[in-house]
Structure formats: C-alpha cells, structure tokens
Amino acid sequence: MPIANTTAVYAGKLAVLYEGHGDRLACQQLAERLAIPLVLASDTHAYPFYLCWRDGSLKLLDTELLKKGGLAVDIEPRNGEQRSWPAPKEGALAQALGRKTRTVVDATTGWGQDSLHIFRMGYELLCIERSPIMLELLSDGFARLACVDWMQRLNLSPPSLLGGDAIALLAALPTPPDCIYLDPMFSPKRKKSALAKKSMRVLRDLLGDDIDKEQLFAAAFAATGKRVVVKSPDYAEPLGGKPSSSFQGKLLRYDVYLKT
Ligand SMILES: C[S@@+](CC[C@H](N)C(=O)[O-])C[C@H]1O[C@@H](n2cnc3c(N)ncnc32)[C@H](O)[C@@H]1O
Known part of the structure; x- marks a missing residue:
C-alpha cells in the first residue's frame, strides 16, 4: 500500500x-x-x-476510548443490507451511482463504510484516501476483509487502496471510471453535533474539515467518465452547483452530476 x-x-x-x-x-x-x-x-x-x-x-x-474499545474499519454489512454477494443494488446510494455504472472511484474513503457498501453491491472499486492514519486503518480493515469466509469462498479481493490527494491522483487515472464518489467533511450545523456518529466526530477532531472540497469536485468532474456523486448533509449547499438529480437518504443527500 x-x-x-x-x-x-x-x-x-x-x-x-x-x-x-x-x-x-x-x-x-x-x-x-x-x-x-x-x-x-x-x-x-x-x-x-x-x-x-x-x-x-x-x-x-x-481519551474516552482509551480504557476500552476503539474505532476500527468495520467490515460487517450495515444493518438491513443483505449478506449475499453481490448485494442487490438498492437504496438511495445505488440509485445515485446509476444503473449502468460498473466502475467507481471513492475519492474520500475515510472509514470505508460507503466504499464497503459499494463493494458489496458488486461494483468495481478503487479507494483513495489522503490521511496516512486512515490509510493504515483501511489497510488493516481490508486485510481482515480478505480473510473472511465469503470473500475466500467467492475468490474476491478487497478493493484497491491508493494513498494520496485525490485532487492530483484523479487527474492521473489511466481510465476514466463511470462514477467518482465524494463524501468530504462538511462543517457541522452545530458546533458539537450530537447526531454525528462517534467515528465521524473523531475523524473531524483529528483531521478537521476538508476545506478544498470545491477543488476536489472540479478534479472529480474533469476525471470522471460519466458522473460524480456527492454525499452531503441535508443542510449543506450542493457542492457543484445545481445537480442533475438528487436522492434523499436519512439526514443526507446524494447529489448526482452527469457529464453530458
Ligand atoms: C467524511 S470522511 C469520508 C467517510 C466515508 N465516506 C465513510 O463512509 O467512512 C472524508 C474523508 O475524505 C478524505 N479526503 C478529503 N479530501 C480528500 C482528498 N482531496 N483526497 C483524498 N482524501 C480526501 C479525508 O481525509 C477523510 O478521511
């Protein structure tokens, strides 16, 4: 890695x-x-x-997790997700990725939860992450994933993982993917949002907001073959201006930008 x-x-x-x-x-x-x-x-x-x-x-x-616990990349399917592989391409995320999409680049992999959902639905996936800390955690999670029964039984490999700034890396992709997926860190609505999951609060405390997300969007739109999907909190302005379409999730939105 x-x-x-x-x-x-x-x-x-x-x-x-x-x-x-x-x-x-x-x-x-x-x-x-x-x-x-x-x-x-x-x-x-x-x-x-x-x-x-x-x-x-x-x-x-x-410091709160020092006594026990800790946050790791969770390789288990999310609640309600089917445990078969590939899981059905259902729900707002799959709708936003698009019916004809085959290849996806997740340019903001973070804890890998969206990536792993996308991977479990059977898309061909490349994951990019610029934080060396998150890369170590992801690398550990993907190594654990490689060892689970169903992965071995189906002879599957975990998604590819690339470390570095997606703004530069997307411009150097050898083939434009069908979709580039973005979930950068937005400023919270309230200072200490009780709604945010602990894993996301810790990520924000450790890495801060992604202040270059407009540049990331521009890089993604230039590099994609067909579409960019941006996951945003429902209170945030669309990152790339008026989207071609939007799909509503729980307290969030997937904005789709199609390349014509
Ligand atoms: C909100 S988190 C993503 C959470 C992720 N979707 C998940 O399901 O766990 C945003 C992540 O994107 C990464 N990131 C933001 N801008 C990036 C860039 N330009 N290149 C690579 N990684 C980036 C941050 O380091 C952070 O780990």
Missing part, C-alpha cells in the same frame, strides 16, 4: 500505543511509518489520540 507523505502534522496529536502484549515490532514499524512516537500503556496522558491493536484490529482511540 503506498503511504502518502507523512509529516509532522500529527506532532503532539497522535502516538502508537503498545499495551504490553501482541506484536511490538509491528507497533514500532507503524510509529516509524507515521513518524509518531511509540508509547507504553503506563504513559497515556500526553496525546489526544492513539493507534493501537486491540482484538485483532488496528484501532483509533481518543
């Missing part, structure tokens, strides 16, 4: 936590890849976020 340039962006913000069991070398290598410190369980007061292997998954912890 290519790791995007790591920098001192996380200085003072994030460390790898080794809890005294499991593979210490893997923790050390992770800390080196991200250029962040490795700390022991006795020393967990200095950082607001930690990466740590717990229960067989790489997890992101904030």
Whole structure:
C-alpha cells in the first residue's frame, strides 16, 4: 500500500500505543511509518489520540476510548443490507451511482463504510484516501476483509487502496471510471453535533474539515467518465452547483452530476 507523505502534522496529536502484549515490532514499524512516537500503556496522558491493536484490529482511540474499545474499519454489512454477494443494488446510494455504472472511484474513503457498501453491491472499486492514519486503518480493515469466509469462498479481493490527494491522483487515472464518489467533511450545523456518529466526530477532531472540497469536485468532474456523486448533509449547499438529480437518504443527500 503506498503511504502518502507523512509529516509532522500529527506532532503532539497522535502516538502508537503498545499495551504490553501482541506484536511490538509491528507497533514500532507503524510509529516509524507515521513518524509518531511509540508509547507504553503506563504513559497515556500526553496525546489526544492513539493507534493501537486491540482484538485483532488496528484501532483509533481518543481519551474516552482509551480504557476500552476503539474505532476500527468495520467490515460487517450495515444493518438491513443483505449478506449475499453481490448485494442487490438498492437504496438511495445505488440509485445515485446509476444503473449502468460498473466502475467507481471513492475519492474520500475515510472509514470505508460507503466504499464497503459499494463493494458489496458488486461494483468495481478503487479507494483513495489522503490521511496516512486512515490509510493504515483501511489497510488493516481490508486485510481482515480478505480473510473472511465469503470473500475466500467467492475468490474476491478487497478493493484497491491508493494513498494520496485525490485532487492530483484523479487527474492521473489511466481510465476514466463511470462514477467518482465524494463524501468530504462538511462543517457541522452545530458546533458539537450530537447526531454525528462517534467515528465521524473523531475523524473531524483529528483531521478537521476538508476545506478544498470545491477543488476536489472540479478534479472529480474533469476525471470522471460519466458522473460524480456527492454525499452531503441535508443542510449543506450542493457542492457543484445545481445537480442533475438528487436522492434523499436519512439526514443526507446524494447529489448526482452527469457529464453530458
Ligand atoms: C467524511 S470522511 C469520508 C467517510 C466515508 N465516506 C465513510 O463512509 O467512512 C472524508 C474523508 O475524505 C478524505 N479526503 C478529503 N479530501 C480528500 C482528498 N482531496 N483526497 C483524498 N482524501 C480526501 C479525508 O481525509 C477523510 O478521511
């Protein structure tokens, strides 16, 4: 997996936590890849976020999750999703992706939840993510996915994962995909939105808003073969101006921009 340039962006913000069991070398290598410190369980007061292997998954912890738990890429189907593969192309997301779409690039993969939904519906998928932290979590999640029964039985490989800024990477795609999917971070309506899921709140606290989303939209529209789909909170203005169509989800919208 290519790791995007790591920098001192996380200085003072994030460390790898080794809890005294499991593979210490893997923790050390992770800390080196991200250029962040490795700390022991006795020393967990200095950082607001930690990466740590717990229960067989790489997890992101904030101070609230330090005692137990943690956030990992969830590879289980969402509630209500059929467990067969490919799952039926139903619901607002599938409608927005379009009936004739075969290839999709998710340019803002984040926790991979939309990506994995798209993958489970049988689309051919490339995932892009620029945060090296999220890339590590995704890489761990996709490696776990590769090992589950149904993936092995059907001889499937997890989606491809590319690290780096999609604004540059989309322009270099060898073949335009049918659809480019965008779900950048929008400013919340209220300062501390109680409605946002913990995983999204932590992502926002760690990475902040995606302030270059207009440029990302322009790059996506230039690079797509047929359409761009933007997932937005229902209170947000459409990212690319008036969309060709919109599909309503729960507290969100999928805006579709067709290339004519
Ligand atoms: C709101 S999250 C996406 C959540 C995701 N749809 C999910 O289901 O988990 C936005 C993510 O997009 C990434 N991102 C934003 N702009 C990007 C860009 N230009 N290139 C690559 N990744 C980007 C951020 O780092 C963040 O992880």
